[in-house]
Amino acid sequence: MSSRFGTARVFLSALVIPLLLVLLSPAAVAGVVHGPVSETSRLQPVAPGMVLTSTEVREEPEGTTGRRQHFSTLSVDLGDGDGATIGYVDSGTVTGAAPLPQMVKPHDTAVAAVNGDYFDINLSSAPLGAAVRDGRVLKSPTGTHVNAATFASDGTGRIQPVRFTGSATLPSGSLRVDRLNSHEIPDDGVGAFTSDWGEQPRERATRDAERVTELEITDGVVRDIRDKPGRGDIDPSTTMLVGLDAAADRLEQVDEGDAVTVGYDLTDGGVRPRTAVGGRHVLLRDGRVTAPDDASRHPRTAIGFSAGGRRMYLMTADGRTARTPGATLREMAERMLRAGAADALELDGGGSSTLLAREPGATAPGVRNRTGGLFRAVPNGLVVLSPPGSGKVRGVWIRPRLQSRPPRGSALPRQADPYRVFSGLRRSLTATTHDEAFGPVRYPPRPESLRWSASSGTVSGGRDVRYTAGAPGAATVAARWGPMRGTVEVEVLPGPRRIAATPASLAFPDTSRSARFVLTGVAPDGSRAPIEPDDAVLDFDPGLVDVAPRADGTLRVEPRAERGTGEIAISVAGSEGRVRTAVPVRIGTAIEPVAEFDDAARWTASAARGEASVRPVPGRSGDGLALTYDFTRSQGTRAAYARPPAPIRLDRPAFSFGLWVRGDAQGAGTALTVVDAERSTHTLRGPEIDWTGWRKIEFPVPQGVAQPLTLTRLYAYETRAERAYRSELVFDDLTGVLAVEG
Secondary structure (H helix, E strand, C coil): CEEECCCCCCCCCEEECHHHHHHCCHHHHHCEEECCCCEEEEEEEEECCEEEEEEEEECCCCCCCCCEEEEEEEEEECCCCCCCEEEEECCCCCCCCECHHHHHCCCCCEEEEEECCCECCCCCCCECCCEEECCEEEECCCCCCCEEEEECCCCCEEEEECEEEEEEEECCEEEECCEECCCCCCCCCEEEECCCCCCCCHHHHHCCCCCEEEEEEECCEEEEEECCCCCCCCCCCEEEEEEECHHHHHHHCCCCCCECEEEEEEEECCECCCEEEECCCEEEECCEECCCCCCCCECEEEEEECCCCCEEEEEEECCCECCECCECHHHHHHHHHHHCCCEEEEECCHHHCCEEECCCCCCCCEECCCCCCCCCCECCEEEEECCCCCCCCCEEEEEECCCCCCCCCCCCCCCCCCCEEECCCEEEEEEEEECCCCCCCCCCCCHHHCEEEECCCEEECCCCEEEECCCCEEEEEEEEECCEEEEEEEEEECCCCEEEEECCCEEECCCCCCEEEEEEEECCCCCEEEECHHHEEEECCCCCEEEEECCCCCEEEEECCCCEEEEEEEEEEEECEEEEEEEEEEECEEEEEEECCCCHHHCEEEEECCEEEEEEEECCCCEEEEEEEECCCCCCCEEEEEECCCCEECCCCEEEEEEEEEEECCCCEEEEEEECCCCCEEEEECCCCCCEEEEEEEEECCCCCCCCCEEEEEEEEECCCCCCCEEEEEEEEEEEEEECCC
């Protein structure tokens, strides 16, 4: 069966009347900056004085399928009085973690936001550093986590260590207060907890103290004395004072009804900041790179300021997605320096990394960075607020429907640069009107009322606008609504010399799953551009699969047979006739052994915040692997790992793994670690071990993981602070549900 699809897309920058040109630099209005051959940056206005730059750095030569780094940088003017202001956001309490978009939602004038500090993950969720909102001190730094991004009353920002001071006046004299709303109190120290803390148990902060005393102080009078911290919400008129060991002895001398006052402050250079959020490593200081020279790449978040603090830079690096490795701290520092920052600070990264920014004409900021997961609940962040505009049409923003990066947490494959299009092929466009502040308009015109033109090629359609590329070279595409006109240059490539599908092959266990792939063309010089479904002719067996185009530029494949093999043949008009490729398809599974533990004596063990060892023992059939572990040494997340003598590489796609486990009923979680074909690491979660005796458990493999996989370890873990135990598990007969052989 042959089928032809036909959609098309192109990117256009904001269309702005001349009055608005003063709000952005010429480069920002142009919408694209070409750096070295290996790097491309594109700019988008967010609000007056704010520009979002998206930078892609190719790690391997053009024309290969190598990995690409992606940085998103929001530049914001500060301190002009009428423009942006920066606010601290959280979910209402220090320990009430929530996804960043949820925190930002109540702020009607929010145009951007970024996640904040590292935090006590899986436990209290309290941030590690300082926190100040509208001049109110919410939290002190914990331990050495003293670096913070602070904002003064004039709106300017800087990166500095902050200083917390506190004291309690007791009948016996003054006592130093070491922490405010912190999950950790130092030895022989005192912590104060207020209504800002939330309902989390305060006992987490006492750790291994032998003696603990908690005073409940309401309106300056001691109402209760306890030898164990409580939990639950604290009344706004009440402060809980918790002392450990020597400090507990001092507090124990206080009687109910005694007058006790508690005072504290947090300062940056002797002055309390209006806003503060903590961070970890200082990446830049006075224009010098001070970041650690680490080698690990992850999703990252950083904040920086220009010399003088009148311009802020919020930066994220994508990571943990297909062919997007993330960035090192030193790479983040160097990027910040190139952007214009003199000082910069590392904020929380990994799954916490989140940057929101409004698209012109949108009513709320949307996510602009990509990580391998959905939004993580975080304790705090910074929100960028900007005055609203008139709501009247003052410009048009046009972009491609096709986005090169899939949505956050999506398993969809990444696409090539949609700013490029092949001669004779198409791009689909979408347009949004905006006001003079790049915000939404009250009465947007109908899309079909826009008038389109192109210097080369043609533009057609009303609601579904399509640009068909003309001769190779630079083409200017324009759109007009009334007196407003905007343009952008599109790079038109010669017809493709070859085409490729990503992923290159598809495997299904049965008819219960579907999958998607994208098409990429390669020009004679190696340049790449996405090919949209409407420009492809497909040939496939409808009894085996069904293939349908999607609005996001992907092709969705649904298996129709329970078992079988075949291919999807694809052809596209190229520079020298039609070019072709094929996507092999396999439907059905086979269960194959992955590890039978006959080599258990050669496996090794390691641990995180605990101890672990492995040894061979009798299993269900032949040898099994015993994993002995100790999770009594920490309240943090603990793990005990078992590693094979060498990583186990599979030769076919895997849909799941099965493992026989002799349980201990302690409740530890189970997991496998695998590395995919693009060198990204994935954790496959199994059940918690709530049984004794032998039971087979399953580890599903998420869709979209680049196959085949390599197994590097299996392990048990514990995230609950209150759980402490030692035990032993036995593993046997690790199998994989693999695709049928082609």
